[in-house]
Amino acid sequence: MRRLSLLTMKKSAPTNSSGGPPAKKNHWSGGLLASMQDPELKVLEDDDVIVIKDKYPKAKFHYLVMPKKDIPALKHVTKENIDLLEHMEKVGENLTKEHKDHDFIVGYHAVPSMQRLHLHVISTDFNSPCLKTKQHWNSFTTPFFIPSRNVRIQLEKDGRIKLNTEANNKYLLENLKCHKCSKLPKNMPELKRHLLEHLPSEEK
Template identity: 45%
Template sequence: MSKRTSETVTQSVIEKKSKSWSLGLVNSMINPDYIIKQTDRIVVIRDKYPKAKIHYLVLPREDISSIHKLNSSHIDLLNEFGLLFEQLKDQHQEFTLQAGFHAVPSLQRLHMHVISKDMISTWLKTKAHWNSFNTSFFLPYTDVIKELQNKGTITKIGPEKHKDLLATPLKCNQCSYVPKNLPKLKEHLLSHQ
């Protein structure tokens, strides 16, 4: 698909669906203030509400609503996601970056998070925010591509597991510290700087 065709497809999706907050990523994909990198098939944007010092979203121009709509025909696209992740790691060598997908995305449009492990952010406000990146609710990029290659699809988690993962007790992602609450955890994270 040419860049021009991709932009037309993206624009038509925006025009049809821009009313819903869950589609906010589509609007950000065309906002130059958020765009970090782009190719014919992919746009990398800054997360509007970053949960760490570095927090980007990697999105396809193609209208794919979530990881659960991926199939084996998307392996090349996901390989390109991985190449962009490697480029971002090269640009931010002072940070430990991880890439992955939420098992149950809250926003429509497939998106891969590229996020630094520090998790220092004023936007990190709830236990669910923390657990969405620091439990198995966060599916590492390498696991997702491997499952797609082996099974041709990504397994959904059930509502009970979804709820349990987001309610998991807090624990530092860099040591064994177990805080009483999120403010204590955020204070502790500063000691890893």
């Protein structure tokens, strides 16, 4: 039985069971492993997952749900991991309930920049100074972002996650478009000014 708690639980080191290539020592792409043990970032922990605040959040609320089992990325997920992915999704959905005044999306990047499977739980205000580039924006507002439920359905149907890296990377180059209206900003500063119009007055 899984038990989820705050940070009163003893720290458990992630296991190494995937056989996937580890990130080079001190390489930025492997930074999530260190973040999983950072008490300043860690939010929740249970027998199977650790939840942290994204170190460079792209919205007011931005969490990462990561398995303790060493799974480098979606392409390494198998049918054996269906229960784990379902649990990760439930943990993510429970996090959103703590912020009932905000809308959230819960899912994975098709081509993640960081090693270690991680589920994004992010509020759709996208109000953060760390949201700086077109790639940042499009990684959450185009099909580059795959809803968690869609991942589980494909895994149950095909036994693996089919990803086309070249096609998915093209989404990052698409023109900017507001996710809540038809506005087509010319650049990121214009987009970020526009996004403020969608915020409640008390958050502007």
